[in-house]
Amino acid sequence: xxxxxxxxxxxxxxxxxxxxxxxxxxxxxxxxxxxxxxxxxxxxxxxxxxxxxxxxxxxxxxxxxxxxxxxxxxxxxxxxxxxxxxxxxxxxxxxxxxxxxxxxxxxxxxxxxxxxxxxxxxxxxxxxxxxxxxxxxxxxxxxxxxxxxxxxxxxxxxxxxxxxxxxxxxxxxxxxxxxxxxxxxxxxxxxxxxxxxxxxxxxxxxxxxxxxxxxxxxxxxxxxxxxxxxxxxxxxxxxxxxxxxxxxxxxxxxxxxxxxxxxxxxxxxxxxxxxxxxxxxxxxxxxxxxxxxxxxxxxxxxxxxxxxxxxxxxxxxxxxxxxxxxxxxxxxxxxxxxxxxxxxxxxxxxxxxxxxxxxxxxxxxxxxxxxxxxxxxxxxxxxxxxxxxxxxxxxxxxxxxxxxxxxxxxxxxxxxxxxxxxxxxxxxxxxxxxxxxxxxxxxxxxxxxxxxxxxxxxxxxxxxxxxx
DNA sequence: GGAACTCGCCAC
DNA sequence: AAACGTGGCGAGTTCC
Numbered sequence: 001x002x003x004x005x006x007x008x009x010x011x012x013x014x015x016x017x018x019x020x021x022x023x024x025x026x027x028x029x030x031x032x033x034x035x036x037x038x039x040x041x042x043x044x045x046x047x048x049x050x051x052x053x054x055x056x057x058x059x060x061x062x063x064x065x066x067x068x069x070x071x072x073x074x075x076x077x078x079x080x081x082x083x084x085x086x087x088x089x090x091x092x093x094x095x096x097x098x099x100x101x102x103x104x105x106x107x108x109x110x111x112x113x114x115x116x117x118x119x120x121x122x123x124x125x126x127x128x129x130x131x132x133x134x135x136x137x138x139x140x141x142x143x144x145x146x147x148x149x150x151x152x153x154x155x156x157x158x159x160x161x162x163x164x165x166x167x168x169x170x171x172x173x174x175x176x177x178x179x180x181x182x183x184x185x186x187x188x189x190x191x192x193x194x195x196x197x198x199x200x201x202x203x204x205x206x207x208x209x210x211x212x213x214x215x216x217x218x219x220x221x222x223x224x225x226x227x228x229x230x231x232x233x234x235x236x237x238x239x240x241x242x243x244x245x246x247x248x249x250x251x252x253x254x255x256x257x258x259x260x261x262x263x264x265x266x267x268x269x270x271x272x273x274x275x276x277x278x279x280x281x282x283x284x285x286x287x288x289x290x291x292x293x294x295x296x297x298x299x300x301x302x303x304x305x306x307x308x309x310x311x312x313x314x315x316x317x318x319x320x321x322x323x324x325x326x327x328x329x330x331x332x333x334x335x336x337x338x339x340x341x342x343x344x345x346x347x348x349x350x351x352x353x354x355x356x357x358x359x360x361x362x363x364x365x366x367x368x369x370x371x372x373x374x375x376x377x378x379x380x381x382x383x384x385x386x387x388x389x390x391x392x393x394x395x396x397x398x399x400x401x402x403x404x405x406x407x408x409x410x411x412x413x414x415x416x417x418x419x420x421x422x423x424x425x426x427x428x429x430x431x432x433x434x435x436x437x438x439x440x441x442x443x444x445x446x447x448x449x450x451x452x453x454x455x456x457x458x459x460x461x462x463x464x465x466x467x468x
Numbered sequence: 469g470g471a472a473c474t475c476g477c478c479a480c
Numbered sequence: 481a482a483a484c485g486t487g488g489c490g491a492g493t494t495c496c
Contacts, residue, residue, distance in 0.1 A: 075492060076475060095475065103476055126477065130490055155486055157480090164488045167479035175478085200480090200485095265484040369485045373480095377486095406480045406486090 003151055003356070010355025014150055017381045020388045020401075021148040021158070027400040028143035029165075030412070032182045032456070036136050039178050043128040050121040059114045062086055074125070076102050079118070083110070123175070131179050134163040146403060150381075154366075156356050156374035157406060158381075165403045176458060183457035185412050186400075190450050191457055192418070194425045195408035196379060197445030197467075203375040204262065206440055207353065208336035212329050217442040220467055226254040232321045233257060233274060234299065235306040245291035245299065252277025257318070264365035267322040271315040283311040340367045353439060354378035380407055382436065383429045387411075390424055397421070415453055422448065422464060430468050443467050 005011040051073065054060060063082045064071045072078060077099075083089045084100045091100035092109045100106070107115040138144055146165035150158050160166045168183075169175035185191045198217075205213045216225045227239040230246075230253040241247045256273030275283075278299045279290045285308075290299040308314050326334045344350050344367040349359035352374040362370070384404060391397045399413045399421050409429075413421050430444045448464040451457060 072492075074490095077492070097474070099474090101475085122476085126490085130478075130488095134489080153486065157486060159487050161488060164479080167477090167488065169478060171479085260484055263484045266482080268483070365483095365485065373486060377480095408480085 003156070004359065005355055006351050006357045007355045010352075013354060013378060013381060013385075016385045017150050020381075020385045021150065021404070023388060024384075024401050024403060025145050025148060027402050027412070028145045029402045030184050030186050031135065031139045031142055031144050032184050033136075033139060033142055035182050036132055036139070039182075040128060040132045040136065043124050043132065043178065047121065047124045047128060050117060050124060054114070054117045054121060057114050057117070059087065073121070123172075127169070127175050127178055131163075131169065131175070135179070135182060138163050148404065154358070154360070155370045155377070156352060156354070156358075157377040158404065160403075166405045180458035181456045185451060185454065186414075187454065188415055190413045190415065190418055190453060191455070191460070192411045192413045192421060192425075192451075193408055193449045193457075193460065194411075194429060195405075195447050195449075196376075196429065197447055199379055199407050199444075200372055200376040201262070202440070202442055202444070203353075203379065204333075204372045205442065206375070207371065208333045209441075210330045210332035210336070213333055214442060220443065220445065224250075226250050226258055229253050229258055229321065229325070232324065233318060234278075235303065235308070235317070236293070240294060243294055245293045248277060248279075248291050249293070249299065257321075261322065261325065263369060267315065267319040270322070271311070271318040274318065275311065275314065285310055285314075337364075337368050340364075340371075343367075352378070353437070354382075377406055379433060379437075380404060380409065383433060384409060386428045386432060387424060390428065395420070395424075410457075418450075426464075426466055426468075430466060434468075 005014065054073065059082060063078065063086075066082070066086065067078055070078075080100050080102045083102065084091050089110060091106070093101045093103075093106055095101045104119060107119050135144065138146070144163070144165075146160050147162050148158055148160050148165075152159045158166075169179050183191070201213075202217055205217055213225075216223045224239075227241075227250050230239050230250045231237065233253060234249055236246075236249075239246050239250050241250060252274055256277055257270045260270060260273070280286070280300060281289060285300050285304065287298060287301040287304055290301075293299055293302055303309075303314065308317060340350055341364045344362060349357050350362075350367050350371055351357055352371045354375050356374060358367070358370040358374070384401060387409070388401060391399050391401070397414075397417050397420065399411055399417050401409060401411050403410050409425075411421065425448060426446060429446050434440055434444060444467075446464065446466040447462060448466075449460040450463045451460050
């Protein structure tokens with residue numbers, strides 16, 4: 001895969017972007033080394049405890065008898081052999097190469113003390129060996145200087161290594177706390193995290209200009225795409241996000257239907273995901289199971305009341321909503337997708353609006369997704385460059401950009417510069433970008449989270465939600 | 469002893 | 481007819 005600027009603008013973006021990121025690398029991230037070392041020991045003890053608990057189980061006896069001195073708790077191949085050959089469990093899923101899988105989903109399905117302990121052990125092992133170990137290794141004089149690359153991805157996104165600053169845990173609260181508490185601002189500073197809301201969906205829309213999607217994106221306070229699809233999928237009149245179960249259904253729709261559909265997924269996978277989000281554990285529908293919606297009834301009971309009595313019928317509804325989505329709601333978007341692929345077949349490449357060529361062997365999804373991901377990231381890259389220029393040249397501020405995660409910029413900001421920096425973010429990431437790329441014909445959203453003064457990356461609060 | 473592979477899992 | 485996009489990395493494993 002060759003990376004290739006399409007025009008002068010593309011070239012300049014990578015040139016300035018490289019310089020900007022190189023400065024970020026120099027700035028570095030302040031780390032709480034004592035915390036890292038303390039947690040490394042702490043988690044180590046927990047790992048040892050789990051090992052001890054696992055070691056007395058009957059499954060381990062069988063495992064050790066078979067593998068003798070080669071016994072290795074960290075070997076997935078051995079684990080699969082014991083579970084599926086020796087203990088005759090049924091494999092519920094296979095790996096890419098056709099072997100029985102022992103990933104999280106497969107082990108959860110076994111629902112045994114042994115499988116659950118392995119999962120717990122793995123999680124702790126990951127926190128210690130991938131994250132804590134990597135952070136300790138790469139921290140010099142209390143600062144971390146991750147490498148940021150702009151030349152490694154087919155999509156023209158960035159990547160990061162040593163360590164990968166772009167995949168630090170956050171969704172799992174336990175891992176998030178252990179790791180993100182180690183990231184701290186300089187003395188007297190805040191960590192300020194600014195991210196674009198829905199930038200990929202917006203950049204897709206910039207290209208396809210589907211009128212229905214435009215309407216959603218131009219009316220963010222009154223229209224909500226994910227709620228609308230949730231209503232169709234679950235046969236509800238509306239979604240009340242103040243009800244916990246209904247909020248979950250909306251989140252499930254977003255994560256298991258809308259976004260995967262945009263990436264090129266289909267109803268079959270979506271239905272499996274949605275079933276889990278509802279809290280249903282087997283393909284046989286159980287009216288007592290599932291999240292509670294309004295009037296305190298389960299989603300399973302609600303579906304039954306509305307004529308969906310089994311998984312197959314639910315999957316069929318997802319199929320109907322998929323058709324509705326592309327044929328009736330977003331026909332222009334659908335046509336644009338077809339045209340992307342046709343263009344590629346004819347010319348051998350597609351381009352991004354930021355000035356790059358996507359070429360090489362691509363399947364249909366790639367011709368659709370690469371230009372979207374690239375352009376979305378280039379919104380952030382452009383903002384990083386402008387922010388850096390303003391901070392250094394125009395304002396001579398002490399604020400430092402320290403890293404970036406695709407659609408989020410993290411800065412280390414002195415208390416006295418905080419108000420100015422917040423204004424700079426709004427001006428640059430929203431107003432200036434809209435002027436710079438006038439093809440962006442919809443509002444942009446900016447969310448800013450801030451740590452406490454002398455706080456850390458784990459304990460942050462939202463200080464701004466800006467739409468313009 | 470290192471390269472290349474598999475698997476699993478973290479992020480957007 | 482088939483069916484989810486982009487990365488990095490630790491550990492195990494296989495091969496040379």
